[in-house]
Amino acid sequence: xxxxxxxxxxxxxxxxxxxxxxxxxxxxxxxxxxxxxxxxxxxxxxxxxxxxxxxxxxxxxxxxxxxxxxxxxxxxxxxxxxxxxxxxxxxxxxxxxxxxxxxxxxxxxxxxxxxxxxxxxxxxxxxxxxxxxxxxxxxxxxxxxxxxxxxxxxxxxxxxxxxxxxxxxxxxxxxxxxxxxxxxxxxxxxxxxxxxxxxxxxxxxxxxxxxxxxxxxxxxxxxxxxxxxxxxxxxxxxxxxxxxxxxxxxxxxxxxxxxxxxxxxxxxxxxxxxxxxxxx
Numbered sequence: 322x323x324x325x326x327x328x329x330x331x332x333x334x335x336x337x338x339x340x341x342x343x344x345x346x347x348x349x350x351x352x353x354x355x356x357x358x359x360x361x362x363x364x365x366x367x368x369x370x371x372x373x374x375x376x377x378x379x380x381x382x383x384x385x386x387x388x389x390x391x392x393x394x395x396x397x398x399x400x401x402x403x404x405x406x407x408x409x410x411x412x413x414x415x416x417x418x419x420x421x422x423x424x425x426x427x428x429x430x431x432x433x434x435x436x437x438x439x440x441x442x443x444x445x446x447x448x449x450x451x452x453x454x455x456x457x458x459x460x461x462x463x464x465x466x467x468x469x470x471x472x473x474x475x476x477x478x479x480x481x482x483x484x485x486x487x488x489x490x491x492x493x494x495x496x497x498x499x500x501x502x503x504x505x506x507x508x509x510x511x512x513x514x515x516x517x518x519x520x521x522x523x524x525x526x527x528x529x530x531x532x533x534x535x536x537x538x539x540x541x542x543x544x545x546x547x548x549x550x551x552x553x554x555x556x557x558x559x560x561x562x563x564x565x566x567x568x569x570x571x572x573x574x575x576x577x578x579x580x581x582x583x584x585x586x587x588x589x590x591x592x593x594x595x596x597x598x599x600x601x
């Protein structure tokens with residue numbers, strides 16, 4: 322049995338308080354902005370984990386014409402239906418208003434859930450205050466700060482969400498002042514690994530997604546993605562590298578370089594590359 326509540330997920334607005342998440346039961350409550358859930362993500366990140374016997378995850382739903390209620394956990398997962406008016410009293414089409422609404426909704430529902438599942442609600446109170454003060458932004462550091470070999474600079478990885486995840490390396494001076502930063506990826510902590518200094522000017526950041534792959538970033542603002550399988554010169558690996566760059570799959574998109582690699586794989590007779598180029 323789980324001893325900690327570790328995850329909260331907002332699953333959507335539903336017409337009826339059931340586990341039916343099919344399209345007919347979805348409720349178009351408002352037209353969501355790309356960033357409407359960032360405040361809720363930050364709220365959960367600040368508050369969790371909390372001690373809670375038997376519930377590891379709560380799936381939250383907004384539902385009209387129902388009292389706020391929880392169900393019995395199944396495999397340490399519980400559902401929370403949060404009562405909402407059938408129609409909003411005022412239109413919330415701005416991003417900030419939507420972010421505020423979602424945090425308020427979850428906070429109200431989880432207050433009810435804390436009584437039902439008997440977990441301490443004070444971390445959620447503190448998290449809400451922090452999220453409100455931070456204007457509902459979702460941003461966090463990945464890993465530890467690392468000092469350069471001569472300890473004159475330090476570097477850390479900073480991740481934030483703005484119409485998608487963006488990850489940057491930030492360089493600071495010995496006394497903590499800002500030195501430089503550059504965005505090097507479109508990924509989060511699930512795919513970004515440790516940072517280490519290569520010399521006085523460059524750091525290497527490992528990727529969890531692509532075996533042996535990494536980024537090299539320098540203090541002057543340059544960043545390069547190094548695909549771990551590129552040295553094999555296999556047409557399949559060249560094709561993989563090309564699709565990563567073209568699609569910006571966790572990395573900054575480099576379409577021109579990706580197409581160049583796709584042509585190389587096609588010239589080596591790789592059918593997927595040939596088919597891809599034929600569709601351009």
